[in-house]
Structures are given as C-alpha cells and as structure tokens.
Amino acid sequence: MELHSKYQVGLVCVIMLLPALCTSQDFTSSRSTYYGSPDCYGTPRGACGYGEYGRTVNDGSVAGVSGLWKNGSGCGACYQVRCKNQQLCDEYGTYVVVTDYGQGDRTDFIMSPRAYSRMGRNPDASDELFKYGVVDVEFRRAPCKYGGYNIVFKVQEHSRFPDYIAILVLYVAGQNDITAVEVWQRNCKEWRPMRRSYGVVFDAENPPRGELMLRFQVSGRAGVYWVQSKNVIPSDWKAGAAYDSQVQLD
Structure with a gap:
C-alpha cells in the first residue's frame, strides 16, 4: 500500500502512514503553518533528537507541534491533517510525523514545506496555500506503519563508551507513545530507569557493564504497559550504531 500523494515523489524512507479506514468524523479543528527549508525536507535539529532521521522520515513530510508535544513522548506520532479550504484542498490532506x-x-502543526504542500489538491492549489501562510485545518491521529522494520535503538553520537549512553527509540508503529525506558541492572536484579534527556532521547550515566537489556513503557489504545526487547545492545556498543529490538507494536 502506498502513501497517498497527489503528485508522487520518490520515497527516501520506509514509513507508510495509513489513514483510519473508518469514515467517522473524529477530527479536531486547529490551524497549521510551515517553516522554511532549502530542500523542503525537515530539519536535523528538531527537538525530538532524531537528527538526520527526522529530516527525511516520511519523505520529509514532518511537523513540529505544540500541544501534542506531550513532554517529548509525542515525538514520532503520525497524524492526518487536512485544510478546510475546499477549493484548494481535498479530503485526504497530508500525513505527517x-x-x-x-x-x-494558534497552530498545532508547523509543517515542512513538503507536508504543507500536500494538503493542496494539485500543484497550483498548493502554491496558493503557501500565500496564505496559516490555514484552518482539522486533524486526527493516524497509525504509523514501518514495512519490514522492528523498533530500533540508536545510540546517539555523543554517547561515551562505557560511561554514558543515550539512545533514541525509532520506528514505533501503530498509535503508540513511548513514555519511559529502563535498563536491566544484573547485579541488583532490578530494572533501572533511564532519564528522558529531551524528546525521545533517553540516557544513563554509568550504565551496567556487559550486554544491555532494555524495556520500554508504551501508552496506546491498549492502555499503558511494558514491552521488553527480545535483543540486547551488545557489550561493546558504539556511538552512532543502531540495534534491532526484534519487537514491533501493533
């Protein structure tokens, strides 16, 4: 299944956002604008801490949010956003991460130019949208789908082996938020909380030596629960490396 787009461009990432299959009008009214970008993609300096991933995920159709930020746990969430100007916009709108x-x-979404333009029903309509600057929209949460990808733990580049580790949680599918991460402390036989540094970056000073087993707290339609990684971060982990958890959410 392909990501909906009125005028196709080549995808440079693996995410596909699927709108809800029902036709109920569970949208929330808001406003949206866009930010400048020389290549129309996102910015690697986003507050979620995603870096280059946050620039190109969903072919650069990304957004900054305010009320939906949720102290950083809103990072990675997917939304369907459509503008209310029926002359310029269609019923599908755009899908943003x-x-x-x-x-x-008074905006909930500040979009990349790529995301903002995709609210228009055709290229000419999209050009008109940019002249408005701010438009009335309505939005709803949409499930994220990552074809062939499990949840991945990426070790941030500024981590210092073995004394300090910071990780990003990537490719979280469904309509789920990661609200906490813990690491298994073998000598104490207990789970040790990691600190939410900012966005979706969780870190720990003096992490346990050896292999690192992680679990993460999920908040979603099934409630709040813990999921343990089926794979470990190796004992010789490296800054900048990504490790497959071998689990994925619905």
Missing part, C-alpha cells in the same frame, strides 16, 4: 516542537499563531 512529529519530529519537532514548535509554536505558531
């Missing part, structure tokens, strides 16, 4: 925090003129 939250990669940043941003506040505008």
Whole structure:
C-alpha cells in the first residue's frame, strides 16, 4: 500500500502512514503553518533528537507541534491533517510525523514545506496555500506503519563508551507513545530507569557493564504497559550504531 500523494515523489524512507479506514468524523479543528527549508525536507535539529532521521522520515513530510508535544513522548506520532479550504484542498490532506516542537499563531502543526504542500489538491492549489501562510485545518491521529522494520535503538553520537549512553527509540508503529525506558541492572536484579534527556532521547550515566537489556513503557489504545526487547545492545556498543529490538507494536 502506498502513501497517498497527489503528485508522487520518490520515497527516501520506509514509513507508510495509513489513514483510519473508518469514515467517522473524529477530527479536531486547529490551524497549521510551515517553516522554511532549502530542500523542503525537515530539519536535523528538531527537538525530538532524531537528527538526520527526522529530516527525511516520511519523505520529509514532518511537523513540529505544540500541544501534542506531550513532554517529548509525542515525538514520532503520525497524524492526518487536512485544510478546510475546499477549493484548494481535498479530503485526504497530508500525513505527517512529529519530529519537532514548535509554536505558531494558534497552530498545532508547523509543517515542512513538503507536508504543507500536500494538503493542496494539485500543484497550483498548493502554491496558493503557501500565500496564505496559516490555514484552518482539522486533524486526527493516524497509525504509523514501518514495512519490514522492528523498533530500533540508536545510540546517539555523543554517547561515551562505557560511561554514558543515550539512545533514541525509532520506528514505533501503530498509535503508540513511548513514555519511559529502563535498563536491566544484573547485579541488583532490578530494572533501572533511564532519564528522558529531551524528546525521545533517553540516557544513563554509568550504565551496567556487559550486554544491555532494555524495556520500554508504551501508552496506546491498549492502555499503558511494558514491552521488553527480545535483543540486547551488545557489550561493546558504539556511538552512532543502531540495534534491532526484534519487537514491533501493533
């Protein structure tokens, strides 16, 4: 199944956002604007901490949010956003991934140019949208789908082996938020909380030596629960490396 687009461009990432299959009008009214970008993609300096992933995920259709930020746990959430100008916009709108925090003129979404333009029903309509700057929209949460990808733990580049580790949680599918991460402390036989540094970056000073077993707390339609990784981060982990958890959410 392909990501809906009125005028196709080549996908440079693996995410596909699927709108809800029902036709119920469970949308929330809001406003949206866009930010400048020389290549129309996102920014690697987003407050979620995604780096280059946050620039190109969903072919650069990303957004900064304010009220939906949720102290960083809103990072990675997917939304269907459509503008209310029926002359310029269609019923599908655009599908965005939250990669940043941003506040505008009573806006919930500050989009990359690629995401903003995809609300238009055709290229000419999209050009008109940019002239407005801020438009009335309605939005709803949409499930994220990552074809062939499990949840991945990426060790941030500024981690220092073996004394300090910071990780990003990537490719979280469904309509789920990661609200906490813990690491198994073998000598104490207990789970040790990691600190939410910012966005979706969780870190720990003096992490346990040896292989690192992680679990993460999920908040979603099934409630709040813990999921343990089926794979470990190896004892010789490296800054910048990504490790497959071998689990995925619905």
